[in-house]
Amino acid sequence: MSVDQKQVNQIIDAIGGKDNISAATHCVTRLRFALADEGKVDKEALESIDLVKGSFSTNGQFQVVIGQGTVDKVYKELVSQTGVGEASKDDVKKASEKHLNPLQRAIKTLADIFIPILPAIVTAGLLMGINNILTGPGIFFDEALIEVYPQWADVASIINLIANTAFVFLPGLIGWSAVNRFGGSPLLGIVLGLMLVHPDLLNAWGYGAAEEIPTWNLFGLEVQKVGYQGQVLPVLLASYVLSKIEVFLRKLIPDAFQLLLVAPITLLVTGLVSFIAIGPITFAIGNVITDAVVGIFNVAPIVGGLIYGGLYAPLVITGMHHTFLAVDLQLIGNTGGTFLWPMVALSNIAQGTAALAMMFILKDEKLKSLSITSAVSAYLGITEPAMFGVNLRFRFAFISAIIGSAIAGAFISIQGVKAPSIGVGGLPGFLSIFPENWGSFFIGMIIVIVVPFVLTLLFGKIRKEK
Template sequence: MLDVLTDTVFSFLPALICWSAFKKFGGTPIVGFVIGLMLVSPLLPNAYEVADASSNVEAVMAFGFIPITGYQGSVLTALVIGYLGSKLEIATRKVMPQALDMMFSPFVVIAVMLITALLILGPILHLVENGLVYVVEAFIHVPFGIGGLVIGFIYPLAVMTGMHHLFITIETALLGSTGFNPLITICAMYGFANAAVCFAISTRAKKSHVKVIGTSAGVTQLLGVSEPGLFGITLRYGTRPLAAMLAGSAIGGAVLSMLGIQANSYGLAVILSPLMYIYDPYQLITYIAVGVLTFILTFIITY
């Protein structure tokens, strides 16, 4: 029952991503959902079984050289197909006679995008996605925690520019391919460090309104919303609080990388994030310890 609870979403992940992409880019969400379901149809060889050498399941070779498999756990393929499909639907409905629109427009979109996904873009994007996962995993596991140090330093800067949303795609690909998410483990140290900066400035402040804002932003950060603390406190008081936060995030990321800590989910921040590690006592205890130490170290440096 727990497997059903935790694994079902990832089994049909492309369908959810296609649905979301169609909704975002102006298409009909249910059409995107159907296309996404086709990407993981049981009529196709299961991607996980194809990747498992002991399963004896092989991809279907179209024209002798194009491998056709399901796209279980694939994010990039579903996202691109969802975007292109929504644009194709909009264009098709503009030229389709109104009397035929309801019947033929969805059929044209579904048929064209399925062929495009299985025979053209899917195999190419699947290779790109696997390569991206491989590179990120390899970088995270660079010896001496160097990869974790760099990612822990870069992630807060990505949040400042709004680029951190790109990390979600990589995290989802990691979860779909490996079942684990070491990236969010490293990035999560930003939350501990940013909260520590807010509380340290609040403690040192002499003006009552700064104390209130600092405490409020720190509590908000502990609950997973970082922008009030980042823009209202950390960046507001010069480069030293920012430097302290970047240092805490980078050091915490490096330590977690060296210790091999990795989540088995994503989306939970700071005080709720330990829930992503309850699958293993070592993972849970180590993550909490490093997170608390990152908070303490950053608080002391900032103070």
Template structure:
């Protein structure tokens, strides 16, 4: 008998039995259930199980936080429950029955950007490191950078740009690949389509504004501008979906005996043509409009109000999954303005959630079982991974979550009020300061201090009174 046998039996009973499980899978720390009847799951009793660190529902899936031992526990659970193994993609498809239109739209965005996150994190770390060695004048009386005084570090700086450029400038390749992967179409065609959007033969997107003359393809009766879409998000998304649509429709029309030849050709060539003639210019205009609105809003006289709302509401957006939309906006801001003033607020929200957990560690310092959950949750939160902290601790008690939201709001107002800009996204939590442009690092450090102190203090105060608990309950009724 496995040490997880009894816990698996208890969890099976509390989710409503095998007949209530449509699909079950797992990720790095969580069991993911698609239930026939979500109301049949007894969340309160499930959260009381020793193996369980918390529960939540997202994207139509009932998720149970188990921790690092989730894979072993999952195997035991599946054996006892008698339910079949299922892939994450199958789980997502089954979960759609529990999702509304907005949730499905957000789910599509998540499916596009989630596979890109490892690269974005690496790119963010690289740009952050280059920021430190190439921009901060900390030698010879504060007049030179490390790159300026050392040929070795100058070489490292130049070399790392190769990777950073590959990730961010050629991002459309990753996006079109991710869409092909999501839609179940030919992934290499998605990659080729992405390459045609950033080919060196095209005028670089960053050089369009200053170009004296834009090269064209001359077809005699019409000319098409040869413009690249480096770092552009929306043109790549539109082009990727058109390619997948064409391929899926052509598969139904063209006989299978000749589909290998004609489906790729008649899907890719029109998709590339439409991308450059129609979708690219439209997508660029839409992306520019969105980034202009966000940037103008954050830098206007009412920027502090936008910051307060975003800082307060970002954590609840994570619960709903709507936060995935900010990835596209951040990347578009980076393309248009050479940085993003949205990402710093996200990093500060991560820190605030971790600080609320830190306060709970202090309050429950004699509770060894609680420490096993809260300590690693706080550490991961400070490094930018908020789920264990939010779902395992802060939402469980309620008032720490509210305290973190307030702390995030205060820190966001400081960040936006000081026009803080980040060079890149991908690095959240405390390491997020590496991504901040050098001239704003000091004020961002102050905002970080606020994101640490305010949630900690408020969590302790709320725990001693009913004020925070009651406020959180009222907030939940809105």
């Protein structure tokens, strides 16, 4: 038996044996298990295995951090040894849902909707960052780069168009993912989302400045012809309604007539309900949520920054951080920028710094190596190896990162740092920040590099002396 096979066998034993595995799959870095009884897991034995870089439980799933590339080989060997059939992520999600309470189910639903579209949004954020460099004044010269070198103006224009596409047609992306999650046809979800931002509708971003709002007259009822660009809630609720109508009709209508009747009726009914009720109601709710969040940070930015900057990493442990992606997108759609996401980027850097500091404290060569690699990963926006593999294992490192993140969050909140988009949440994060806020954001970066590093070394020294 090879070393890899032996270690995979050790992983199986540590999570309670093959009989404890209801379903298993993997993502880019982690094995994901739906276990019959998580109480049977021997975490100490599990995390002593060389292949394992950490483990945690979230949303009813037990996840084992292995690392990019290696995880695929480990998973195949695990399937071979246990006889568990290769499962999709949906299979594992369904198997793990029975362990969730209603709040966890709601959070998980939001995560299932937004995680699939995150790559498109992050890509758009990076491209907008490049556009910011080309068009922002005061970065390289007093004027914008495209004014000094006009030949780059059209390149910047194309980059801006490509970058903005994901945000202009955001309801289309959400519609596809949400309808798929709710059990409907993803294609109808795309059509629904694009319908809500149709060019014939008054653009939501011009709603406040419009002198006259165009309307439809539907049987004596006046309905505003308003689009929902940049809005999250209208398409989420409309997607749920569409999915339920479609599923109902597919059960009711014979197979021979489904192609002719199901999609047209579903879209027509959902469309009418969306423009008459769902859209206006959720648009108002979205504005209330936006005003409330903005109001808190306007009245007490230092308190808001301390709380969100400090709590983001603990929220990641629970999975609740996914709910704030919807808030970020709502803020971007309503106000043109979000002050929450910059704190996410700094929180990730803080976790990476704490893990890096542990390299100077630890003597175990495996953990020292893990500290370095996980720090690099966190600096590039992926914090799981640092958080679950190093910092949470040595709680003082995790606490140090939280303190640094809270201080930096308070500082950039006072300075009003905003991002026009969501990008890579680590060192490259500055690309997604408004150029006029770069100075303050860089100071925030210095805080989350220096404070967690110094505190981790200090707490580590105190711990040794005890």
